[in-house]
Amino acid sequence: MAVHSPTSGPCRSIVVSKLVAPATRRSLENMSRRSGVDLFFSSTLSSAELTDRAAVAVVVPVPHAEDEVMEMVHRIRELAPTILLCGVIDVPDQSLWLFAERNGFNLVSSAGGIGAALSRRLAADDLGVREPIAVLNSSDIAGRLGLLGEFEVEGCSVALWRGGGRLGCLENRCTHSGAKLSEGEVEDGVVTCPRHGSRFDIVSGERVRGPADSDVKHFDVFEREGRVWIVPEP
Ligand code: FES
Structure with a gap:
């Protein structure tokens, strides 16, 4: 896995919340090894980490309550309006999945599938940074x-x-x-x-x-x- 500090250079990276489950971490590390995209594990998801030009996506666990989902989207969007916001669902709750997709998450996946889903999405986006x-x-x-x-x-x-x-x-x-x-x-x-x-x-x-x-x-x-x-x- 390539691990990169988003403050140290121009290489593009994905910021991952340290709160993600081990299965999510493994899936992302596999993706990182295959694609060469760097991962940066963060406990704070600070503005500096998210707005660094190298950070093209952020991966967080999807909260279990709908109001907390909205809060999470609002917080990330305030810090980094154009970053690809990816959520991992760790419970088999389809309505929560749909709610997250319809209310600001750009990508929602299961823990084991996040690496492949994110890889496809980044390939489709050509890792582009979209200017609002x-x-x-x-x-x-x-x-x-x-x-x-x-x-x-x-x-x-x-x-x-x-x-x-x-x-x-x-x-x-x-x-x-x-x-x-x-x-x-x-x-x-x-x-x-x-x-x-x-x-x-x-x-x-x-x-x-x-x-x-x-x-x-x-x-x-x-x-x-x-x-x-x-x-x-x-
Ligand atoms: S429903 Fe026919 S054009 Fe919109």
Whole structure:
């Protein structure tokens, strides 16, 4: 295993919480040996560790309670908005798994599968660091619900909403036959396509109801330093 301090040089690394289970550690160490990506085990997940340019991903155990999942996502995103946030589930709880995926974790895996899953994801992302784009001032949307705006993010038309207590950003195109989702209604964090009524979760893009038979592409979105940021696709 290549072990690297993220403060000592430009080599890219993955920051791993020391709280992960031994099976997670073994899986990541195997991946590190195969891919050459460095691991840095951290007990604090400090800002300096996470924001170092070398750190492309962070791996943490997924907390067992939903409010703690939200807290974890909020904390990591405040420190490192664009880092790939990976969670390991150590209990057979599918609803917790889905909750984590829909509420800010970029990748969720079992302990034994995290190495392979992360390896595939990093290969797909080409280890790229995605620079977020500021699209709005937080003060402009304070207290607003529903559609907050339509934007062009690196050639892709997207819509931004607030609903169900969350910010969500999706490609502004229904996967059924291309209607603009920004013209649909949002209720409890779900947008309804204005043309034939397909429904999608505004954060994950997951299809909730047809006739569309596939999800809509989603983009990470967050508020920081008084602005709203959208993270482009890798
Ligand atoms: S175009 Fe959206 S449901 Fe048909």
